[in-house]
Amino acid sequence: xxxxxxxxxxxxxxxxxxxxxxxxxxxxxxxxxxxxxxxxxxxxxxxxxxxxxxxxxxxxxxxxxxxxxxxxxxxxxxxxxxxxxxxxxxxxxxxxxxxxxxxxxxxxxxxxxxxxxxxxxxxxxxxxxxxxxxxxxxxxxxxxxxxxxxxxxxxxxxxxxxxxxxxxxxxxxxxxxxxxxxxxxxxxxxxxxxxxxxxxxxxxxxxxxxxxxxxxxxxxxxxxxxxxxxxxxxxxxxxxxxxxxxxxxxxxxxxx
Amino acid sequence: xxxxxxxxxxxxxxxxxxxxxxxxxxxxxxxxxxxxxxxxxxxxxxxxxxxxxxxxxxxxxxxxxxxxxxxxxxxxxxxxxxxxxxxxxxxxxxxxxxxxxxxxxxxxxxxxxxxxxxxxxxxxxxxxxxxxxxxxxxxxxxxxxxxxxxxxxxxxxxxxxxxxxxxxxxxxxxxxxxxxxxxxxxxxxxxxxxxxxxx
Numbered sequence: 001x002x003x004x005x006x007x008x009x010x011x012x013x014x015x016x017x018x019x020x021x022x023x024x025x026x027x028x029x030x031x032x033x034x035x036x037x038x039x040x041x042x043x044x045x046x047x048x049x050x051x052x053x054x055x056x057x058x059x060x061x062x063x064x065x066x067x068x069x070x071x072x073x074x075x076x077x078x079x080x081x082x083x084x085x086x087x088x089x090x091x092x093x094x095x096x097x098x099x100x101x102x103x104x105x106x107x108x109x110x111x112x113x114x115x116x117x118x119x120x121x122x123x124x125x126x127x128x129x130x131x132x133x134x135x136x137x138x139x140x141x142x143x144x145x146x147x148x149x150x151x152x153x154x155x156x157x158x159x160x161x162x163x164x165x166x167x168x169x170x171x172x173x174x175x176x177x178x179x180x181x182x183x184x185x186x187x188x189x190x191x192x193x194x195x196x197x198x199x200x201x202x203x204x205x206x207x208x209x210x211x212x213x214x215x216x217x218x219x220x221x222x223x224x225x226x227x228x229x230x231x232x233x234x235x236x237x238x239x240x241x242x243x244x245x246x247x248x249x250x251x252x253x254x255x256x
Numbered sequence: 257x258x259x260x261x262x263x264x265x266x267x268x269x270x271x272x273x274x275x276x277x278x279x280x281x282x283x284x285x286x287x288x289x290x291x292x293x294x295x296x297x298x299x300x301x302x303x304x305x306x307x308x309x310x311x312x313x314x315x316x317x318x319x320x321x322x323x324x325x326x327x328x329x330x331x332x333x334x335x336x337x338x339x340x341x342x343x344x345x346x347x348x349x350x351x352x353x354x355x356x357x358x359x360x361x362x363x364x365x366x367x368x369x370x371x372x373x374x375x376x377x378x379x380x381x382x383x384x385x386x387x388x389x390x391x392x393x394x395x396x397x398x399x400x401x402x403x404x405x406x407x408x409x410x411x412x413x414x415x416x417x418x419x420x421x422x423x424x425x426x427x428x429x430x431x432x433x434x435x436x437x438x439x440x441x442x443x444x445x446x447x448x449x450x451x452x453x454x455x
Binding site: 011018019021024048049051055060071080082238 | 297310330332352393422441
């Protein structure tokens with residue numbers, strides 16, 4: 001009937017949208033564009049979103065008490081977003097325009113950033129096309145190591161820990177490589193996690209799984225602006241958003 | 257007398273769905289007020305964690321996602337717009353999306369175990385009913401869910417609590433895609449009317 005939407009009335013997607021059940025990014029974006037033009041639909045979405053949220057509240061469970069300390073500690077390091085741009089608030093007042101549908105944008109951007117950070121380290125092992133990944137990592141690795149400004153720092157594990165870490169940084173390539181050797185095997189419910197540490201900011205650089213010889217696959221990533229150290233910690237399986245243990249390895253990033 | 261955006265009289269005396277307090281707190285949080293954020297935490301943490309746990313199912317992952325959600329609330333408090341809905345719905349929307357993102361990225365990394373755990377959600381409705389027994393709010397939700405047709409109820413709960421996309425729900429329930437889309441929408445509409453959600 002409607003050629004532009006493939007014969008489907010976009011309105012019927014309202015329920016799936018409110019339930020976050022549209023996993024096709026393009027389809028969701030199209031629906032959001034439709035919402036921008038259709039005040040009635042936006043109104044309906046509001047009610048349905050509110051309804052879905054009620055379903056969510058009915059499942060309440062007290063989180064462990066330590067979670068609050070972690071959250072309070074983390075917000076001390078997180079820069080808050082300014083209010084939305086004037087353009088958005090103006091169009092909001094007019095109830096029309098192309099304001100984005102809250103809070104998809106920030107949530108997705110943050111989620112992608114987190115996922116990307118966590119994924120970098122595990123890509124080499126988990127990617128579908130393993131060989132191609134390994135080749136790519138090797139190419140990146142070679143580029144960093146062969147760069148004229150490559151600088152290397154190696155340090156042993158902190159007292160009581162086993163292993164050695166090496167970080168190679170090339171500012172001209174805007175890349176760093178992290179390698180570790182001699183790491184102790186961990187139980188199933190724990191993982192090694194790598195961090196880039198800048199004053200006031202710590203970011204995950206991925207989860208590491210050493211092979212039976214205690215070697216990790218090289219992590220190749222861009223240095224965070226201002227990062228001065230790299231740290232390796234032991235975290236619960238799946239990783240953490242912030243280090244929860246003392247670093248096993250702490251390496252000062254080579255200065256340029 | 258009632259402020260325009262206050263809850264309906266038959267509504268929210270026990271659940272605080274339209275919580276002017278939370279909205280005010282968020283605007284303080286947006287200015288970097290940590291004390292206000294602690295109160296926000298007290299108001300929403302259990303709801304966020306409970307929802308995330310229901311979708312993600314793994315305790316350790318749920319704790320991480322809950323932390324991410326609450327930090328996101330801190331980070332983007334200035335972006336909350338009361339005209340778009342209640343403060344609690346805003347928080348719960350962030351929580352649900354983060355939980356779904358976690359489940360889907362686990363799926364993408366071919367985490368079969370996780371996938372299998374999700375497929376175990378055969379009766380999300382019963383589970384919900386069980387875990388929320390005794391709470392007024394949940395009683396009402398339970399009653400309202402019972403008022404849906406079984407296809408509506410399964411479509412809505414599989415998507416929301418199970419974290420399935422509408423395509424996956426269609427596959428699970430072996431019904432055509434347009435049917436699932438329609439049932440999700442009319443199911444939610446019926447639920448909305450039954451719960452007396454403000455529009």
